[in-house]
Amino acid sequence: MKVRGVRKKLTGVVVSDRMDKTAVVLVRGLRKHKMYRKYVTTRAKYIAHDPQNSCHIGDKVRILECRPMSRTKRWQVIEIIERAIGQEPLKQEEALTEQAG
Numbered sequence: 001m002k003v004r005g006v007r008k009k010l011t012g013v014v015v016s017d018r019m020d021k022t023a024v025v026l027v028r029g030l031r032k033h034k035m036y037r038k039y040v041t042t043r044a045k046y047i048a049h050d051p052q053n054s055c056h057i058g059d060k061v062r063i064l065e066c067r068p069m070s071r072t073k074r075w076q077v078i079e080i081i082e083r084a085i086g087q088e089p090l091k092q093e094e095a096l097t098e099q100a101g
Contacts, residue, residue, distance in 0.1 A: 010046065014060075017055050022049060054077075
């Protein structure tokens with residue numbers, strides 16, 4: 001009997017967090033070329049829903065396939081596996097002072 005509702009899970013690195021409640025995740029993988037039998041690196045960018053805006057550039061995250069939330073958003077961030085080293089998110093006041101000065 002087939003199991004209904006099995007969703008794909010992928011692991012990748014956040015490459016952009018500029019949008020509100022959205023993160024762009026780069027997923028890399030290895031595939032064997034059909035004809036030449038060599039391993040080829042593949043990469044794909046997925047736009048994922050991040051409801052708490054907790055992802056930042058460089059974070060390693062796990063994403064889950066979900067229903068379409070917009071034209072391009074079909075994935076959801078389910079957990080942050082590893083935070084980026086030395087990247088503390090800026091507070092609202094610090095960001096404003098950097099822009100002004």
